[in-house]
Amino acid sequence: MLLVKIAWRNIWRNKKRSLVTLGLCTICTIFLIWYEAFNDGSHQKMIRDVVEMYPGYIQIQEKGYFDRPSYDHLISNVSSIKQELDAVGGIQAKTVRFEAPSLFSSKDVSYGGLLIGIEPENEAQISRLKKALVAGRFITSNDTRGVYMGKDLAKKLHLNLGDDFVFMSSAIDRSMAADTVTVKGLFESNLFDSDIQFVFVNKAFMDDIFLVQDMASYMVIKPTNIGDSLVLAETLSKSLASTTLDVLSWRELLSSFVQFVEMDEAMGRMAIIIVVLVVFFVIMIFNFISIYNRTKEVGMMRAMGTSDWQIIGVLGLESLIMTMISIVFGVGVGSWLALYFETNPIDIKLSEDVLEMYHQFGMLDFSIPTRFSIDAILFGVIIITIINGLAIIFPIWKILQVKPRAALQGN
Structure with missing residues (x-):
């Protein structure tokens, strides 16, 4: 319980840094939920358009x-x-x-x-x-x-x-x-x-x-x-x-159409993997800078006899608390966006070549709705939790390599 209090106090001791971290994680959570809802909605519409047209x-x-x-x-x-x-x-x-x-x-x-x-x-x-x-x-x-x-x-x-x-x-x-x-x-x-x-x-x-x-x-x-x-x-x-x-x-x-949808899904997954990797490195670099700026603080804690595991616990709890706060805001806004665009589809403009490719499968229009679902929310929550968990490992490991005397001297 003491570690939780220390972690909570540390978060708000530097409000600017904490708010930037919260904002970054919240935006990522919103994007992941909305992207999954959009991806699912576009494929559901594609399937309905083709299957219900005639087959x-x-x-x-x-x-x-x-x-x-x-x-x-x-x-x-x-x-x-x-x-x-x-x-x-x-x-x-x-x-x-x-x-x-x-x-x-x-x-x-x-x-x-x-x-x-x-x-x-x-x-x-x-x-x-x-x-x-x-x-x-x-x-x-x-x-x-x-x-x-x-x-x-x-x-x-x-x-x-x-x-x-x-x-x-x-x-x-x-x-x-x-x-x-x-x-x-x-x-x-x-x-x-x-x-x-x-x-x-x-x-x-x-x-x-x-x-x-x-x-x-x-x-x-x-x-x-x-x-x-x-x-x-x-x-x-x-x-x-x-x-x-x-x-x-x-x-x-419609085996050929199923292959087309699977290929489209695979391309969507590749795109989200790239986005997740970018988000991961951005958060990791930001965490690294934030934690490394606290070198003297960590050095003082170690000089006072605080164990490495206690330091890991404090820094980990800080990350966990901010992750949970960002998830609450991210899920709220992301869910609202998914629900809004489910009833107000996004009108997508495509080139003639791409239009022709989709038209041959029977898509009548390109007003793409999102699809609000628990799966989309869980996707965003799980991914952002994993990203934040992994992104803090290297910064913590790196700062623990610094000797207490060098840390106190700012070296």
Whole structure:
């Protein structure tokens, strides 16, 4: 207890030095908490933008479809599977899709793409396709021949809203499947090549033409809590283990995107490591100067019979007390900043090349929110505590090498 009193008195004996140290540690704590919240928030937004644009958090497919999408690997009992899924908790919404490679032809241009049958009302709960609307409207269950197509594809085919064009494909019995459809809406998702390939139509319209009643290419599931998507995928996999179905999470569906996110996270970690090292050396140098200016004080303590361990205890307690004070202020301000920018995202300006790289993964905008979490707070607290603990070791060791007589003489 005596050492604590001495350490507390020593801190405020030189207020200027102590306030500078507190300010430095507090600013570092604020930055570390905010940086972790920003890093986490940016990655969460990136994942949401890409996954919710079209692929979905979980897909149920017939075995073999993921490696070789074709009519040979279709789900053939959709209604019974939906009934099984109704008994599973944690599912917010579900829908089915049927995909058919097709040739689209307008009056003077033909172009290949993918005709996709969807359940419009269910799809609006699963994906952000409806929010990607740039002209016209999203299709409804009442639209028999109305389509919702990529803006780039419409431009390629010289089509405008209300124009008709023909699609040609093959039904599951390999017979010709063709009809005339009308452009009801245009979307721009920036997700890979979807804007120049995808045409969405009511699945009920495709059922008769492609002979796919109660069939689908795959089902898409949205969890009630998106953070539990991997757990739900595992639960569904066990529930459907006796069937010929595969349950794939977004991490399996979007392996290239996962690698991109991991690379981005690695770069972020490298950046924070560099920052932490800089902060460490700044604090260590400042501690070294502060402690070395107290050479006579330490020399007098040793001359009076104070042991090295007692000196280490006093100096260590001073560092610990200032660390705790800086953590209190740092956590308060850092948490407020994280909460503020969670509701008021940061609008980031990027170069055209960088924008193009992110656009191909489906990021619609660059208003990046932070993500307030206990993990971000713990990250800042733990790092600043470790930095302060390590940064004081060398200064203490160095000053203990000075002999009491030399210290008292100022040598």
